[in-house]
Structures are given as C-alpha cells and as structure tokens.
Amino acid sequence: MNARARILAFSDLHQARRVVQSDPVANVFVASRLDAGVLSPAGQGVVWGWPANPVSSLLHVGANMVPVAASPAAIDAFADVAGPRRTCQSILGPAGQVLGLWRALCQRWGDAYAATREIRPRQPVMAISGAPAYPADPRVRPLAMEDFESYMAASLAMYAEEVGGDPTTQGAAGAYRAHCRFMVEQGRAFGIVEDGRVVFKADVGPASGGVAQMQGVWLEPSLRGHGHSEPAVAATARYMLARYNTVSLYVNDYNVRAARAYAHVGFHVVGEFASVLY
Numbered sequence: 001m002n003a004r005a006r007i008l009a010f011s012d013l014h015q016a017r018r019v020v021q022s023d024p025v026a027n028v029f030v031a032s033r034l035d036a037g038v039l040s041p042a043g044q045g046v047v048w049g050w051p052a053n054p055v056s057s058l059l060h061v062g063a064n065m066v067p068v069a070a071s072p073a074a075i076d077a078f079a080d081v082a083g084p085r086r087t088c089q090s091i092l093g094p095a096g097q098v099l100g101l102w103r104a105l106c107q108r109w110g111d112a113y114a115a116t117r118e119i120r121p122r123q124p125v126m127a128i129s130g131a132p133a134y135p136a137d138p139r140v141r142p143l144a145m146e147d148f149e150s151y152m153a154a155s156l157a158m159y160a161e162e163v164g165g166d167p168t169t170q171g172a173a174g175a176y177r178a179h180c181r182f183m184v185e186q187g188r189a190f191g192i193v194e195d196g197r198v199v200f201k202a203d204v205g206p207a208s209g210g211v212a213q214m215q216g217v218w219l220e221p222s223l224r225g226h227g228h229s230e231p232a233v234a235a236t237a238r239y240m241l242a243r244y245n246t247v248s249l250y251v252n253d254y255n256v257r258a259a260r261a262y263a264h265v266g267f268h269v270v271g272e273f274a275s276v277l278y
Contacts, residue, residue, distance in 0.1 A: 005050040005077040010039045013127050015055045016047060019069050024211045025127050025248045026094050026271050027068050031208035038062075048081060050074040057238045059101075063089050079104035086278065095121060095274035102276045118164070120275040122253040126267035129246045131249045132234035133266035140235035143189040143198070150198040151189055158201065158218035162252075163277070167256040190236045199223060202236040210245035217249070217258070222237070229261040237265060 001068030008016055016034055020027040030047070038045045039058070039130050049055035050073075057074030060066040065088040070078065075097065082105055091105075099121060105113035143151050155176075159167050167176040183189040188204040200223075205215030214236065219229055240247045251259050252274045 003073075003077060004053055005048045005074070005081045007138045008039055008047045008055070008058075010041075012049060012055065013039055015053075016049065016058060019049075019055060019058050020208075022069050023094075023271075025246060026117065026125065026273075028208050028211045028213050028248065029064070029093075029206040030058060030066055030068050031211075032203070032206035033060055033062070035208050048078055050077045060216060061088060065091040065101075066093045066103060067101050070097045070101065070153040075100050075104050079108045082113075084109045084112055089278055090275040093273060095123070095272045096188045098274040114278055116276055118275075118277045119182065120252055120277070123250045123273040123275060124253060124259060124269045125212075125248060125250045125271035125273055126249040126259075126262050127246055127270045128237055128241070128265070128267045130266065131241070132237045134230045134234040134264055135179055136235035136238050137192065137228070137231035138234055138235070139191075139192045139194075140190055140200070140239070142187050142239070143184050143191045143193070143201070143248065145184055147191065147198060148181065148184055150193070150196065151184060151191065151201060154198040154218055154220075155180050155216060156199045158216050161218070161273065166197070184199060190239055192232060200232045201229065204240060205246060212240050212244040212247055214240065214247055214249040225257075229258070234265045237267075 013034065016039065017123060020031040020034065024031065033045060037043045038047055048059040048061065050057045055072045058068035059070065059078040066212050078101060091102055102113065183203055192200040193196045199220040201216060201218050202214055203214040203216040217233065237247050249262065251262065
C-alpha cells in the first residue's frame, strides 16, 4: 500500500526547501510560498509532503495546487488526501506532474476535479540569466501609484485575455484591487505610460533566492505586431536581472508570437508547464 502523505509543519521547512531546490526555476512559486511562511501556523495554504520522512515530493494547496518533484507514487498519495471537495482554482506546474495528478484526482474523486474550464497541456518555460540580446525600451519604468488606475485596467485586460473571465466578480473585486496595489507599492510592476495610460505592463511574480518569474506581460492590442514587445520585455528583464540571477516565465504554446519575442530577447526553453483551470 502506498505511504500516506502528511501535512508539513514549520519544523519541516529544511526538508521542503531541499525539495524545491531540485529545480529552482520550475519550483519558484512553492519556494516563494515557503519564504512567505506557508508552513507556519498562520500560513495561507497547506503543503503536503511524501513520503513521511525524508520528504522527497511536495504538493502546495491554496488557490493553486502545485506539485513539486512528484513521482507517480507521490501523485497517488496526494490524490488520496486531496479529498472530494476541490478548493483550488487551478492545478499548475511541471506538465508531466500536473497532468498525472489531474488524472489521478479525476479517477479518485470524479467531477469535482474532472469538470474543468480549460486545460493547457503545453506551456514552455523560458529563462534568461545573462544580459538581454535586444535593446531595451527606455520608456519602461517602475509604475507608481499615480499610474494605478490605468495599471489596474491593463491588468484586467491581461487577465481576460490570458485566463478568461473577470477576477473582480463574485465578491473578489477588493482582493484583486488589493493585489494590484501591492504590486505597485512593492515595486513589482513595470510598464510604459503614454498620455497617462499604461500601454505595456509586466510584473515580478513569485520570486525566491536568485530566481524571479515574470508575469502578466501585456501590450495594448493596437501596438502589437509593430516591434514594441521585444524592447519592452528586454527592459523589464534588465530591471529584474539587476536583483535576481535568473528571470523565468511560461507561455502558452499556441502563443507563437509571444514565444518568438521572448526568444529574440534571449529567453530559452528550460522546461514545460501545464495548467488545469477551473
């Protein structure tokens, strides 16, 4: 019988950090949650570990369900403890682990996990560690609170395009607005502002140690296809590389134009993610 997974406590932090360090780029989200104190009694979310000791696989469960170094045996154990009530909004991470976990959850618990909104099975993970190969757009800068309303509008437009829907519905308007405010106040939002309007934006997403993930890249639709993307992304990467050793991102495989732009800047493929969206 497969060993049962267990919920990790703060005393397991060293073990959990060792697991995420097996691939710092792929596991930067869970590493950032460990940094934020997810294993403390007041932490937001739960991290399961398998086997009991020493732990070699993790599963973060919060708004996102994210496996780390999850072997087939670990996936079976995580599916067993997930329970019939799905609380996450997505399952994301390394493609083989995510799709294996999703299938195991569907087999074990049925429609709670099988009824998806969308599955994105191939999302190349790209990274850059050296200077960008493309000249940077000098207009890109850290956004300030005077840019907030336009940044918020751009963030909503990006969300609608990339994820689908509106993150401010169902009583979540305050939470999303607070998230956007946090990004600006913490210097994690970059953009180009023209005539008081944000026409390009990109954010510092999860970050831990020497790795940061670029997220929320968006360009005003009327400007697309005119050579603006590469210099804007190059400028954002330069800002991020001044603080982190490696900048990563992941892109939908069908977004060929975006993947090509990232490659022109100097990002190269280092792995593959998948996302299961509810």
